[in-house]
Amino acid sequence: MTTPFDAPGYGTGSLADLAPSVLASLGVDGEPGVLGLPPARRACVLLVDGLGWEALLAHRERAPFLSSLIGGSAPITAGFPTTTATSLTSFGTGLAPGHHGIVGYKVAVPGEDTVLNQLRWDADVDPESWQPRTTVYQRAERAGVATGYVAAGAYEGSGLSRASARGSRYLPANDITELAVRAGAAMSTGERSLVFVYHADLDAYGHMFGMDSDYWRLHLGHVDRLAEQVAEALPPDAALYVTADHGMVDTGPGCRIDVEADPDLVRGVRVLAGEARVRQVYTVPGAAGDVRDAWAERLEGRARVMTREEAVAAGLFGSVDDGVRERIGDVLAVATGSCALVAPRAEPVESALVGQHGSLTPEELRVPLLRYTTIGE
Numbered sequence: 001m002t003t004p005f006d007a008p009g010y011g012t013g014s015l016a017d018l019a020p021s022v023l024a025s026l027g028v029d030g031e032p033g034v035l036g037l038p039p040a041r042r043a044c045v046l047l048v049d050g051l052g053w054e055a056l057l058a059h060r061e062r063a064p065f066l067s068s069l070i071g072g073s074a075p076i077t078a079g080f081p082t083t084t085a086t087s088l089t090s091f092g093t094g095l096a097p098g099h100h101g102i103v104g105y106k107v108a109v110p111g112e113d114t115v116l117n118q119l120r121w122d123a124d125v126d127p128e129s130w131q132p133r134t135t136v137y138q139r140a141e142r143a144g145v146a147t148g149y150v151a152a153g154a155y156e157g158s159g160l161s162r163a164s165a166r167g168s169r170y171l172p173a174n175d176i177t178e179l180a181v182r183a184g185a186a187m188s189t190g191e192r193s194l195v196f197v198y199h200a201d202l203d204a205y206g207h208m209f210g211m212d213s214d215y216w217r218l219h220l221g222h223v224d225r226l227a228e229q230v231a232e233a234l235p236p237d238a239a240l241y242v243t244a245d246h247g248m249v250d251t252g253p254g255c256r257i258d259v260e261a262d263p264d265l266v267r268g269v270r271v272l273a274g275e276a277r278v279r280q281v282y283t284v285p286g287a288a289g290d291v292r293d294a295w296a297e298r299l300e301g302r303a304r305v306m307t308r309e310e311a312v313a314a315g316l317f318g319s320v321d322d323g324v325r326e327r328i329g330d331v332l333a334v335a336t337g338s339c340a341l342v343a344p345r346a347e348p349v350e351s352a353l354v355g356q357h358g359s360l361t362p363e364e365l366r367v368p369l370l371r372y373t374t375i376g377e
Contacts, residue, residue, distance in 0.1 A: 005304070005334070005360040009077045010096045010318045015087055015367065016079060018045065018243060019136040020094040025239070026192050028143040031094075035076075040375050042187050042238035044195040046230055047091065048223050049084060050203030050357070052247015053366040055211055062217050063224035065231070066242060069370040078246045080316040081105065081278045082357050082364040084203070085118040085160055087245030091196075092164035093133045096318025100133050102163060103317060103327050105358065106273040108282045110326040115273050121159025131163035137194070138167030146190030150182045151198040168196065176226045184233030199226060203248070206355035210250040216355075227370075236377040244367040248355045251276070251340035255302060256351075259333075260343045264294045273329065276340040276350060277358035279303075280329025288330040295333050302339040306332055316360075335359045 008014050017034050022043045024033030037043075053075035060067040079090045079097045081104045089095075089102040097103045106115050109125065116122050116130075137147045149165050153172030161170070171186055173179045179197055186195045202219050209215040231240050259265045259272065259279060268287035274280035283291045288307055296305040308328045312320050317328065335341055336359070342351035357364045 006362050006365045008079050013076045016090040016094055016096050019091050026145055038375055040237055040239045042193045044187055044240045046197045046227055046242045048202055048244050049200045050206045050248050051244035052363055053368050054363045055247055056368055059220055062220045065224050065228040073370050075366040076369045077365050078367055082246035084245050089164040092135050094136050098317035098320035098324055101131055101324040104280055105275045107327045108271040108273050113271050127159040127163035135167050140194050141167055146193045148186030148195040150179055180226055180229040183230050188235050206248045207353045210354035212250055231372045234374045236374050239373040242370040246357045247364045248357045249338055249363050250354055251356050252338045255339035257341050259341050260345055264298050275358045276342050277335045277356045279333040279341045281331040283330040292331045303333040303335045
């Protein structure tokens with residue numbers, strides 16, 4: 001991909017490489033340690049939903065502890081699309097989306113006109129069949145590494161949790177204080193441990209009010225204190241890694257395209273899925289080429305439009321398994337700049353959001369990998 005887009009760093013520096021590298025640092029055999037993390041007995045990964053690398057750099061004064069870790073660090077990338085369901089599964093399996101199969105926020109179920117929301121899930125779709133790959137938590141437990149998954153109680157047993165994190169010991173924590181306390185306790189479990197901590201609120205404030213808001217900036221300070229408290233709770237010979245599932249851009253009213261209202265964008269479309277920054281379009285048989293051309297013409301300068309085959313050939317999903325390929329839209333429209341491809345009738349809430357993500361701009365794709373360790377203590 002060329003500017004203004006980046007490309008996911010699968011196999012060299014992506015979110016899919018983080019958990020295997022952490023397991024390798026804990027001495028688990030057979031895990032590729034491509035990130036070269038130092039050996040440790042315990043590791044904690046704090047994933048802050050929506051904390052992009054570019055946004056952190058732009059607001060360093062709001063996050064003094066995290067900013068103190070930036071020196072000597074480098075960002076990694078999320079996968080594609082840059083969205084929570086995809087990224088949590090990439091971390092939780094150590095695989096690129098083309099292997100684990102969670103290829104977006106909303107996708108069409110193959111052979112149906114049904115849209116599966118992979119963040120909220122659907123009772124008719126079994127998450128363990130939809131995503132059958134072994135998770136990093138299962139691999140850790142089999143190797144004698146105790147695991148803990150610290151996140152809001154509402155997510156326990158959800159479809160996404162079963163798809164991305166099965167095998168972990170779920171530790172419900174419903175506010176920042178609980179997250180820090182439960183993470184600290186979990187890190188002392190067993191002879192070796194892997195603890196994953198997930199915090200969602202920064203993303204929520206970005207969606208509702210935008211990153212250029214007092215809400216987002218103030219909450220970044222709370223996130224900074226959470227990270228510092230988790231670091232203070234590290235036992236000896238442990239490492240804390242702070243990362244994110246994606247960044248975000250604030251979308252402007254001057255570049256909100258209603259993809260449901262334009263006859264040229266509706267013609268030949270069977271199912272519309274994805275989200276406002278990356279649309280996955282499923283076409284009627286034989287119409288993919290015409291739909292691609294129509295979307296490319298209407299969205300010129302506001303989105304990059306490609307067929308499924310072009311997106312796969314560009315490596316956006318990594319290597320794509322045969323059973324996963326048909327989940328990807330026949331046509332994809334990847335928004336540029338601050339544009340949003342909204343669908344206000346089908347998605348009234350999502351279409352009204354200020355902050356959005358899913359595309360391949362550096363602001364959405366690049367996420368932190370910050371390190372704090374007590375190794376040697």
